[in-house]
Amino acid sequence: xxxxxxxxxxSRQSLTxxxxxxxxxxxxxxxRWRKLNPGQQALxxxxxxxxxxxxxxxxxxxxxxxxxxxxxxxxxxxxxxARAPKLRQAVRDAKKACYAYVVLxxxxxxxxxxxxxxxxxxxxxxxxxxNLQVIASPCGDILWVSGALxxxxxxxxxxxxxxxxxxxxxxxxxxxxxxxYQGSSYAKxxxxxxxxxxxxxxxxxxxxxxxxxxERANALxxxxxxxxxxxxxxxxxxxxxxxxxxxxxxxx
Numbered sequence: 428x429x430x431x432x433x434x435x436x437x438s439r440q441s442l443t444x445x446x447x448x449x450x451x452x453x454x455x456x457x458x459r460w461r462k463l464n465p466g467q468q469a470l471x472x473x474x475x476x477x478x479x480x481x482x483x484x485x486x487x488x489x490x491x492x493x494x495x496x497x498x499x500x501x502x503x504x505x506x507x508x509a510r511a512p513k514l515r516q517a518v519r520d521a522k523k524a525c526y527a528y529v530v531l532x533x534x535x536x537x538x539x540x541x542x543x544x545x546x547x548x549x550x551x552x553x554x555x556x557x558n559l560q561v562i563a564s565p566c567g568d569i570l571w572v573s574g575a576l577x578x579x580x581x582x583x584x585x586x587x588x589x590x591x592x593x594x595x596x597x598x599x600x601x602x603x604x605x606x607x608y609q610g611s612s613y614a615k616x617x618x619x620x621x622x623x624x625x626x627x628x629x630x631x632x633x634x635x636x637x638x639x640x641x642e643r644a645n646a647l648x649x650x651x652x653x654x655x656x657x658x659x660x661x662x663x664x665x666x667x668x669x670x671x672x673x674x675x676x677x678x679x
Contacts, residue, residue: 530641
């Protein structure tokens with residue numbers, strides 16, 4: 428097997444942040460010895476999330492077994508995901524920041540599944556995946572990420588399951604959403620139909636212009652290659668996204 432040096436496009440602060448979490452967890456759990464120290468484990472996990480490398484590749488690169496690499500990743504992702512803000516906290520922080528509005532959008536995390544797995548098939552995207560709901564600030568920063576639902580679940584139903592619009596409405600925040608949330612009595616969505624009057628077309632253009640920066644939030648998530656196409660359990664999509672959200676918060 429051949430080995431080579433590679434760069435990881437993340438800051439030293441991210442490595443220090445993750446290794447600190449691991450170090451405190453080990454101390455609390457009373458873990459006395461492990462093959463990799465906290466810094467090496469943190470680097471292994473960041474390589475997995477950012478570059479999407481397999482456990483076999485990680486194990487070979489760090490001199491540990493595949494199962495050990497898997498265990499390190501599972502442990503650290505859970506620790507990071509626990510630090511991601513909950514919905515109520517995220518809404519409260521958005522209210523405190525005095526945002527003029529927030530953007531609600533759904534994104535599909537593609538999964539490695541076959542046609543027989545119909546519950547994970549999204550007719551909108553025409554592929555298998557998991558539905559995540561994302562709240563973003565007007566400048567595109569991620570404020571909150573939901574857990575995972577099967578790709579066949581419509582965005583409107585997904586937000587209802589998580590209670591997203593109910594929380595945003597209770598806080599009095601203006602919400603911009605796309606046509607996938609048609610039927611909502613609170614979110615501001617574009618006008619539908621053909622041959623719309625010019626006033627509605629102008630309103631749609633203004634709506635799209637305001638929502639555009641919010642689309643950056645989904646791009647930030649998928650900038651981490653692990654979320655471009657999951658080859659692990661599909662239901663881990665939410666936990667992985669929350670872990671990445673925690674890393675993005677720290678990097679900001």
